[in-house]
Amino acid sequence: xxxxxxxxxxxxxxxxxxxxxxxxxxxxxxxxxxxxxxxxxxxxxxxxxxxxxxxxxxxxxxxxxxxxxxxxxxxxxxxxxxxxxxxxxxxxxxxxxxxxxxxxxxxxxxxxxxxxxxxxxxxxxxxxxxxxxxxxxxxxxxxxxxxxxxxxxxxxxxxxxxxxxxxxxxxxxxxxxxxxxxxxxxxxxxxxxxxxxxxxxxxxxxxxxxxxxxxxxxxxxxxxxxxxxxxxxxxxxxxxxxxxxxxxxxxxxxxxxxxxxxxxxxxxxxxxxxxxxxxxxxxxxxxxxxxxxxxxxxxxxxxxxx
Amino acid sequence: xxxxxxxxxxxxxxxxxxxxxxxxxxxxxxxxxxxxxxxxxxxxxxxxxxxxxxxxxxxxxxxxxxxxxxxxxxxxxxxxxxxxxxxxxxxxxxxxxxxxxxxxxxxxxxxxxxxxxxxxxxxxxxxxxxxxxxxxxxxxxxxxxxxxxxxxxxxxxxxxxxxxxxxxxxxxxxxxxxxxxxxxxxxxxxxxxxxxxxxxxxxxxxxxxxxxxxxxxxxxxxxxxxxxxxxxxxxxxxxxxxxxxxxxxxxxxxxxxxxxxxxxxxxxxxxxxxxxxxxxxxxxxxxxxxxxxxxxxxxxxxxxxx
Numbered sequence: 001x002x003x004x005x006x007x008x009x010x011x012x013x014x015x016x017x018x019x020x021x022x023x024x025x026x027x028x029x030x031x032x033x034x035x036x037x038x039x040x041x042x043x044x045x046x047x048x049x050x051x052x053x054x055x056x057x058x059x060x061x062x063x064x065x066x067x068x069x070x071x072x073x074x075x076x077x078x079x080x081x082x083x084x085x086x087x088x089x090x091x092x093x094x095x096x097x098x099x100x101x102x103x104x105x106x107x108x109x110x111x112x113x114x115x116x117x118x119x120x121x122x123x124x125x126x127x128x129x130x131x132x133x134x135x136x137x138x139x140x141x142x143x144x145x146x147x148x149x150x151x152x153x154x155x156x157x158x159x160x161x162x163x164x165x166x167x168x169x170x171x172x173x174x175x176x177x178x179x180x181x182x183x184x185x186x187x188x189x190x191x192x193x194x195x196x197x198x199x200x201x202x203x204x205x206x207x208x209x210x211x212x213x214x215x216x217x218x219x220x221x222x223x224x225x226x227x228x229x230x231x232x233x234x235x236x237x238x239x240x241x242x243x244x245x246x247x248x249x250x251x252x253x254x255x256x257x258x259x260x261x262x263x264x265x266x267x268x269x270x271x272x273x274x275x276x277x278x279x280x281x282x283x284x285x286x287x288x289x290x291x292x293x294x295x296x297x298x299x300x301x302x303x304x305x306x
Numbered sequence: 307x308x309x310x311x312x313x314x315x316x317x318x319x320x321x322x323x324x325x326x327x328x329x330x331x332x333x334x335x336x337x338x339x340x341x342x343x344x345x346x347x348x349x350x351x352x353x354x355x356x357x358x359x360x361x362x363x364x365x366x367x368x369x370x371x372x373x374x375x376x377x378x379x380x381x382x383x384x385x386x387x388x389x390x391x392x393x394x395x396x397x398x399x400x401x402x403x404x405x406x407x408x409x410x411x412x413x414x415x416x417x418x419x420x421x422x423x424x425x426x427x428x429x430x431x432x433x434x435x436x437x438x439x440x441x442x443x444x445x446x447x448x449x450x451x452x453x454x455x456x457x458x459x460x461x462x463x464x465x466x467x468x469x470x471x472x473x474x475x476x477x478x479x480x481x482x483x484x485x486x487x488x489x490x491x492x493x494x495x496x497x498x499x500x501x502x503x504x505x506x507x508x509x510x511x512x513x514x515x516x517x518x519x520x521x522x523x524x525x526x527x528x529x530x531x532x533x534x535x536x537x538x539x540x541x542x543x544x545x546x547x548x549x550x551x552x553x554x555x556x557x558x559x560x561x562x563x564x565x566x567x568x569x570x571x572x573x574x575x576x577x578x579x580x581x582x583x584x585x586x587x588x589x590x591x592x593x594x595x596x597x598x599x600x601x602x603x604x605x606x607x608x609x610x611x612x
Contacts, residue, residue, distance in 0.1 A: 022416060072413060072420035079385030106438055107378060107410055108468040110328060114378035132412055134440040134463055136470025157440055162414040164442025171479045171489060180486060183477060 001153055001201035001227045003127070005252055007065035007098055013291045014247070016100065016229070017060050017283070018259025019088060020070040021049045023077055025264060027274035046080035049073075052279070053088040056263050059280030060287050061095035068100040068229075068257050069126065086124040099126040100229065104157065105143075106132030112142035120146045128153035130207060130229070133184050134168075140191055144204065148195060153203045153227070156188045159219065161209025161232030181215070182222065189223050199252070201227045208246060210238035210256070217245035220253065228254040233290065234261030240290075240297035251298050262286040307459055307507035307533045309433070311558055313371035313404055319597040320553070322406065322535070323366050323589070324565025325394060326376040327355045329383055331570060333580035352386035355379075358585070359394040362569050365586030366593050367401035374406040374535075374563050375432065392430040405432035406535065410463065411449075412438030418448035426452045434459035436513060436535070439490050440474075446497055450510060454501060459509045459533070462494045465525065467515025467538030487521070488528065495529050505558070507533045514552060516544030516562065523551035526559065534560040539596065540567030546596075546603035557604050568592040 023045040074085035159181040169181040192202030205227040232238040246254035265282035329351040380391035465487040475487040498508030511533040538544040552560035571588035
């Protein structure tokens with residue numbers, strides 16, 4: 001995570017722009033066609049997706065350290081969409097942005113090895129991927145094996161930001177008061193412990209939703225060497241103060257993702273047509289506003305707990 | 307699951323052949339080239355994968371009800387691999403085989419919708435997919451929404467067959483003695499309850515590893531209307547008696563997957579070159595042997611517990 005920390009310092013921002021570029025939501029001006037998703041349109045939509053992503057990357061690359069690609073929105077366009085996924089990663093990399101592939105894969109043995117190979121080994125693969133822990137360490141170690149020699153990272157789902165995350169993740173274990181997500185957190189800490197870099201963080205990070213700020217603050221204490229990827233800001237309802245608890249005393253330790261609220265920010269100005277300028281400016285402004293809000297919340301928190 | 311039950315009765319077999327066609331393991335005779343996996347070879351390997359899968363489908367289509375495709379082995383070859391994935395599904399369908407896409411996706415909201423769209427909605431998508439429950443019902447409902455009007459199915463990971471499945475799935479909840487996988491099982495039963503068909507099974511199935519036969523037998527009782535997809539037979543060490551406990555009194559209620567032990571069965575005959583005939587015959591024989599072993603174990607079980 002040292003590379004990440006460097007980029008965060010360089011950009012003075014922990015904001016991750018989520019390129020969750022839902023083809024169903026692309027502006028007609030970019031598609032230059034209808035909105036129906038079917039086989040005939042897939043290639044055209046994937047081209048529009050790539051153009052849209054380039055606009056966003058161009059607008060934010062000097063403001064944020066990292067972009068996150070939700071692979072589902074590329075998979076739904078088939079091979080053309082996956083081509084856009086890879087070309088977006090290459091483009092973001094050419095602008096010195098780090099990239100996370102939000103793939104949430106979780107499988108075992110040779111299968112996990114195949115996923116890790118597919119999503120972390122090639123040149124056009126992202127710098128980090130998200131991984132699902134339900135099957136246990138068998139599902140995480142093969143990714144770590146591919147990530148480690150390449151200096152790449154993982155973010156393991158620990159406490160996710162969605163409403164039903166409580167169904168499994170919050171179950172209380174035995175009579176200890178510990179919850180399932182805390183048991184997962186302990187394993188994540190263990191798996192990353194041998195990879196801690198000069199900034200104090202290991203290659204195995206954790207996905208920790210900002211929508212549960214108390215759980216997040218508890219996890220921050222439990223996991224001093226684990227970088228957090230924090231979803232839930234903006235569209236999902238978490239605010240800057242909820243996020244501030246995920247940061248360490250240096251203001252590091254977490255990258256905060258927002259997707260729709262940044263990339264589709266231009267939709268708010270209803271009378272402005274979607275152009276390269278209006279899309280890019282709105283995204284840049286949304287990312288900057290978010291950074292400032294988090295900075296202010298962090299400063300307030302430091303004033304209270306110096 | 308009524309379609310599945312019909313195919314099982316028609317073929318008199320609950321064996322699912324896993325087309326886990328690892329490109330790293332394809333015979334040179336089929337690739338007609340080296341074994342290195344890289345960008346140049348991807349298209350050629352994907353072609354070989356498709357040819358190999360056709361050999362297996364041709365060999366087993368009149369013996370088994372269903373094939374399962376582990377998508378990781380196709381994803382690792384990029385767009386060409388995903389093309390093979392879809393073309394294999396179409397080919398299997400043309401031979402009246404049902405298909406499971408072993409995708410183990412788990413995400414929420416519009417993302418889960420995009421995955422469901424990608425993996426269940428199009429004509430070349432499988433009849434069922436596997437889903438990961440770590441994020442809760444939010445991760446399952448969007449799949450069910452797409453599956454239900456199409457008469458397709460889901461198999462939710464409940465108790466997986468791998469060694470480290472115990473790390474999360476076996477954690478005991480509170481002081482009830484109930485384990486995490488049982489809590490997941492109860493939700494699976496609830497989600498499927500409104501979709502029970504004439505054979506007594508709903509569209510939401512469960513992945514239950516045969517490597518933990520006591521847990522599987524307990525789940526069989528807990529989930530009378532839930533079809534099981536049972537991995538772990540063969541390569542992972544579970545035997546026919548372990549599987550028999552997953553079947554209901556009619557011998558239905560579970561499909562049993564074996565992948566490597568069927569599709570790569572020809573490797574056992576070291577002096578026989580890999581040809582269409584030797585690969586196909588070995589796969590057919592392995593599937594038939596497996597069916598007979600399970601039938602015999604089921605008969606033994608019925609004799610003991612009539």
